[in-house]
Amino acid sequence: MRYKQLDQMSFADLEVYSVLPEHPVWSRAAELLDFSFADEICAPLYSTRGPRPYAPSLKLKLHIVQRYYNLSDREMEERVIGDLFIKRFLGLPVSFIGFDHSTIGLDRERMGSALFDACHHHILAQAKQKGLWGDNEDVWLIDSFHTNGHIARLSAYRLIKQAILRVVNHLKRAHPALYRQLGRELDLQPLTQKLPAKANPEDIAASFSRLVVLAYGLLHWFEKEAVRAVFWSWKNRDRQLTSLERQAILFRILTENTLPGDPEDPNDPDRAYRKRPRKERPANQLLSSMDPDARVSKKRSITYRGDKIQVIMSAANDMVLLAEPVAGNETDAHRLQELLKAVQQKHDVKPHSVVADSAYGRGYHRRHLKTEGITFAAPLQAVGDNSTGLYSNEKFTYDSKGEAVTCPAGQVTQKKNYNRHLEGTQYSFPKQVCHTYSLREQCTTSVQGRTVFISDYYNEFQEAKTFNKTEEAKKLFQKRNAIERKNNELKNHNGLGHARTYTRERRRVYVKVVSMVVNLKQLVKQRNPLTLGFVRKRPPCLVLPVLQVQ
Template identity: 50%
Template sequence: MAHIQYKTFGQLTLSDYEVFSSVPAHPFWSRVEEVVDFSFADQLCAPLYSTKGQRPYAPSLKLKIHFVQRYHNYSDREMEEAILYHLHLKRFLGVPVSFNGFDHSTLGLDRDRMGSDLFDACHHHILSQALAKGLWGKEDDRWLIDSFHTYANIAKVGSYRLIQQGILQIIQHIKRTYSKLYTHLSQGCPLKSFLKRLSDQAPEGDRLVLFSRLAVEGYSLLHWLESERAKPLFWAWENDKQQLRCLELQGILYQILQENTKPVNPYGDGQAQPQYKELPKKEKPTDRIRSAYDPEVRGGHKTKSMTFTGDKIQVLESRQNGLILNTEPIPGNEWDGDRLVPMVEEMVSRYHVLPKQVIGDTAYGTGGNRQKIKEMQILLSAPIQRSTNPTGLLESNWFVYDPSMDEVTCPLGYSTSKKVRNNKNQGYQFKFQGETCQACPLFDQCTTNEKGRTVFISDFYEIMEQGKSYNQTDEGKNALRARYDVERTNHEAANHHGLRKPRTRGRESLRITSKLTAMVINVKIMVKKLAESIQPFYRYKNCENRVKAPVCPN
């Protein structure tokens, strides 16, 4: 690969040194260079640039700018202003006092060019430097895992507005990128109702008519784009990227229509056009699109009563010094425990470091996770999820399972070895005889099934029992108390660095933001542990010179 020559500022002038030397040392930015070397980005990002043409700014410089932006939770425009006027940031970036080369669009384009995978690589480069300095990776280290929710940068809308968003996206995209197709669309597929607002005060009959017309126009637009008249023009689109984007927007609109509308008379029944009505909330899929502008966003539950619309961010942390080892955004409706094993496996395979223990909450303590983590020679510590009987009758823990005999015994001593495989829940359903259960004095308290009580026994019964016994020991109780340490990191990332309400849209952009946040938190820890302390700047060094406020007489 050819060597890339980046744009340099040369040696700073005497006036630059005079200005920077007059600025007091910053407690953070003046110490970062002592513990972190950002030069790895120049080689890492070299394939993104050409050896011809104008020399680009060094990726290490731009990585520092992204780093500063995430530290302060600046927007792109705020970061542009900070580079212009903040002297301590100019000194940290190594640019002259007169430097004004970056604007807000440059920052956004650079993030898009790098992508989340390169930012993930930058995160691991910094983490490797922390490992080389002994800040994590010891044999007795414990890894903590948890997630926190985010609120998506979207407006919550109903089905009517959601369909409008899908139609508008397609029309605006075609109008902006392919004027010839837009002209034919305006003539061949006139849309009249998709811009009309649906007032809450409108009569119910008018609301139903407007909704039906909007759904019909949505399907009509999709049908016209697939018609014989539009196909030759559509597939003659010269810009393949914009053509693919149009196909994606059509898929989004079609999914929105399928998830929110229901045909009343799909074939017209002698009328001029078919009619549609909105699906009841209970009939809509839980995994439905919530915004046409950010179709990856899903609704989730933080607790049984608290819901949110957005993503969740998984955080894997080393308890040794609180460094973030791995972080990944996931859909808001995804089960937290599904990402435990992939995140741990990635860290073990990348660094060949095995922790003593992985600690998480109840969502991570499933039998499958315990088995896979045990195969990696790591102990998984997590609370056991308490099983409940939805009927309110006797719960399964009243029954005793004997693995050696492979049979289940009820509270009154009746046993059964008759079982049926339950592939969905990964276990067996043990069945008691109906005659035995009906003759039992606890029948009314045990089951309402005349054919007899059934008890589910998981394939991971033994490893779950081992986990339950370990949690009752002093060591297990201490481990479960240690898992709360990760909450401080979650609070810092969510509230101090803007991940609770991110400005971005799309999971790819959120992944970039989460990787940069992990870098910021890790560097803050490295500075605290490794860099030399700096005396804070006081306006008056001697207490005698300070102006004291007057005291009111009694």
């Protein structure tokens, strides 16, 4: 693949760049990192025919600079034109004004998150070759933070209306002939109909029902034989796929938010559909047809509508090894093994220890990391007295060999029932025994007697309880503050706390580029810890090549 060759540096360019002082970040980044790997891994994206494209290595540096300053595409276009430090880092002549803001956005779409992830790991590999991380005695830290997706909280009516409009408007832009046929065969009046200022509940319910009927009628219209013939002959397959995706989103929103009415109800003979009660809606329901990947989650009484970013970093060198956006309502521990395995396979390295908070301390993670020979330090979730003030399970003694539980009064039970969902066994004491117990009121209020749950990973939890009291564990927990600072840098300093785009795929692009930015800053700090500002001293004059006149 041959890329576009920029104009040769003129004497004026050399004179201007020689006067500029060394930039504390970009000048050292150009010395420490080789970005030419992007030209090779991105070559399949371009055709060998037609105009030559700009080199992917040049555009990768452009994306890194953009996220470093947290700029929009239009702001980045202006910055490249007027910032000489950036032009020198990119290797552009002083007079270059070629980048349009659309070029920047289209290149992000073309590369996608997979190639940006590959670029992130290429930079990590270069840092590893320089000895900046990769020690087998290293400690890896893992944590997550929430992002705000700027998703408005919509009612069921507005959510369905939004989904219908996205299907119809896409058809209007991408297939005008099919849109005109839709206007002739389907009545779209419920989309523009407005309720009176003082509408009663019956009018609101009837309006909702008419909107749902229109939505199902729209989906049924796409299945008509005459429409199917036109739709499946659509030449632009990408736009056809987009239409199918939006239809699927509309159908899912309808199933999650509506219920068929009762035609035999004498009080409601005309209501075909009604709202599904909020308690009956799925926990993983769609919040917006614009951003179907966003989910709602809560942390410390704060509600987030967006994603959650899982971060793994090296405690020895503060390098971000991996950052992945996941669903906002996904538990922190769900992908721990998957994320650790991804880093180990890409860089052929294994940590000595992994440190996380109590949300990651699941029993199956503790057992897996133990078999891998990795020390896992995570606090146990607090287990004190019950909220009712009764004895907690800690008061009971479990015999794993005899599979029996002993209560504080010395009573033993082997009566058990396995719970596959909770991954553990429920032991129960006979009610006759509990009724004769003098401290029964402090133990249980159940008429059927006391029950005690024993996890399948009981031994792992007991080992963790003992290990967490050792000096080694205390030293590991002291290192966990580093990832809190790194999360603050990713979220607040580099803009990951507020989503700029819809869909998780696009947000993953930003996550990968920001990961490269924070690692680049860390490389500069480790190589040049004492000179972070400008050195205002004119460098020695460059020896210019002598031109030979032929």
